[in-house]
Amino acid sequence: MTALPKKYWLFKSEPESFSIADLAKAPNQTTSWEGVRNYRARNILRDEIKVGDEVFFHHSSTNPPGIVGVCSIVKAGYPDSLALNPQSEYFDPADAKDNPRWYTVDVKLMRKFSKMISLTTLKETKGLEKMMVCQRGARLSIQPVTFDEWRIVNRLAVRLETS
Numbered sequence: 001m002t003a004l005p006k007k008y009w010l011f012k013s014e015p016e017s018f019s020i021a022d023l024a025k026a027p028n029q030t031t032s033w034e035g036v037r038n039y040r041a042r043n044i045l046r047d048e049i050k051v052g053d054e055v056f057f058h059h060s061s062t063n064p065p066g067i068v069g070v071c072s073i074v075k076a077g078y079p080d081s082l083a084l085n086p087q088s089e090y091f092d093p094a095d096a097k098d099n100p101r102w103y104t105v106d107v108k109l110m111r112k113f114s115k116m117i118s119l120t121t122l123k124e125t126k127g128l129e130k131m132m133v134c135q136r137g138a139r140l141s142i143q144p145v146t147f148d149e150w151r152i153v154n155r156l157a158v159r160l161e162t163s
Contacts, residue, residue: 046103
């Protein structure tokens with residue numbers, strides 16, 4: 001039986017809420033990617049992301065926004081327990097333990113870039129014209145990345161680190 005090919009993703013996080021530095025400080029540099037409250041992103045977390053998939057960690061709502069590192073999925077989609085916690089900012093009174101509405105995955109830090117790849121750089125890079133994060137109005141916090149886009153961004157990271 002052959003394994004399914006891995007997929008590539010971009011996860012956005014506001015660094016004031018959760019940054020790559022926070023992930024680096026987490027036990028085993030691993031955490032759940034909780035608090036996603038968008039149905040399209042939830043469906044991706046629940047149905048598409050698998051263990052072994054790789055993720056660009058993107059700092060958003062900051063100046064400048066950009067990709068700051070790479071993570072790996074170490075646990076596939078499971079119910080987001082914060083949705084059931086009335087003390088959590090992510091509490092959802094409509095969520096139910098036997099019929100969960102919101103999902104999370106666990107990510108592990110693989111590599112923190114020494115220099116951020118800014119959104120401006122991404123938009124100016126040949127081959128990334130169709131990358132979702134480069135599209136006007138593409139606000140989804142969980143985004144697919146093609147294999148070609150994955151390679152181009154990783155090459156950019158190496159080039160920035162050696163410049």
